Amino acid sequence: MPEGKIIKALSGFYYVLGEEGIVQCRGRGVFRKNKVNPLVGDYVVYQAENDREGYILEVKERKNELVRPPISNVDQAILVFSAVEPEFSTTLLDRFLVLIEFNHITPIICITKMDLTDVAQKSSIAQYASDYQKAGYTVILTSSETELGIKELTPFLEGGISVFAGQSGVGKSSLLNVLRPDLDILTNEISTHLGRGKHTTRHVELIKVGNGLVADTPGFSSLEFTDIEAEQLSQCFPEIALEGEKCKYRGCFHLSEPKCAVKAAVLQEQIPEYRFNHYKDFLQEIKERKPRY
Incomplete structure (x- = not known):
């Protein structure tokens, strides 16, 4: 079966770029049943009904989404x-x-x-x-x-x-x-x-x-940290992650812990105060997030 990459998704159709050009495909019903939602950027296996139309049979594993x-x-x-x-x-x-x-x-x-x-x-x-x-x-x-x-x-x-x-x-x-x-x-x-x-x-x-x-991509102005845990947040700020390796205590949240290298770096203006404030705000937001069941 031919393989290709989805380059556009619109109104239930997926436009797959394969070796023979672009094929307009629909997803098989099994995707809905298994809650698989093909995305633009996906590598897929498809079956061509003719030169221009076909069906997506399989979505390959993603490296991110x-x-x-x-x-x-x-x-x-x-x-x-x-x-x-x-x-x-x-x-x-x-x-x-x-x-x-x-x-x-x-x-x-x-x-x-x-x-x-x-x-x-x-x-x-x-x-x-x-x-x-x-x-x-x-x-x-x-x-x-x-x-x-x-x-x-x-x-x-x-x-x-x-x-x-x-x-x-x-x-x-x-x-x-x-x-x-x-x-x-x-x-x-x-x-x-x-x-x-x-x-x-x-x-x-x-x-x-x-x-x-x-x-x-469509513009938007709000983003939720639905999948990020509190312990992971500091790794998403490179300069905080780097300084955090020098903290006395492992798992330091850089809030009230003693001998925190991150807070010291902020005081010495090695880390911009606004970046540190954003880290604290986001951390609070994550901690107050309602649990998902």
Whole structure:
């Protein structure tokens, strides 16, 4: 039986890219019975009824999967955040980073709309970029209007599956239009009444950019830590995980424990205070989470 990769899911159909091209497939009823939900990015075995239609018979094992956006086998996430309009949010960025780290996906931070910043905003973004780079992240400052940073971003998209994710209205679609001008993806301005972008991307689809596949995903502004346990959270903050190895007590939560290396690093400004505060807030959120049965 032929094998391929799901590159788009829409209205109950799965578009599978195989050796013979793209085949529009439906999932077998057994998937619903076994609660298997094929995702964009899945490697599948399918049976072709003809050149254009077929059925998915089997979903291969995934190396990872995301719930929002619903996609699997992701190699890296391009986390797109605007410097302004909407205002840059370290809280939201850190929520994304925690989920991406937890799923063992390589994150790349892309800060857009740098052409709209004034001198003070540029300085603020430069400081944030420095903080995240010191934590070990790749940070690229971009502008879809001036094409700032596009040459730096392009090599990261070569090979594998990259997902473009971020809040609505930050310019994900505009960035993809610069990377592949023939796409002409619909974009909308920020809603001045709501202060956020209108949703212009309504389904997940893998798009060929260079020698890689890129997913432009629906924007969203809330993320839940449903699968992360309190003991795992510190590992999703690289600089906290690194300093945490020096703590006197194993299993230190870096809250009130004595001789905590993480708290010492915050006091010495080796770890930004806002990152540590986000860690504490997220930890509290996880501890207060209602148990699932």
